[in-house]
Amino acid sequence: MKIAADRGTCIGAGMCVLTAPAVYDQDDDGIVELLVEDVPPQDAEAARQAVALCPSGALRVLED
Ligand code: SF4
Numbered sequence: 001m002k003i004a005a006d007r008g009t010c011i012g013a014g015m016c017v018l019t020a021p022a023v024y025d026q027d028d029d030g031i032v033e034l035l036v037e038d039v040p041p042q043d044a045e046a047a048r049q050a051v052a053l054c055p056s057g058a059l060r061v062l063e064d
Contacts, residue, residue, distance in 0.1 A: 020046035
């Protein structure tokens, strides 16, 4: 599974990092960074939850 993170849309709320810390990080400005290119199966559910919770709509599931 792959995730797309639009750093221009991210507002730095940090929900993604709280929800799936193995997949998402924030840079010094609080903007989302992906820690993995391919989300491993054990992190997929949390990664997907983060996509749903992101308040700015910056995250998208690209493929399963
Ligand atoms: S939850 Fe969305 S807005 Fe918040 S840091 Fe993550 S990508 Fe950015």
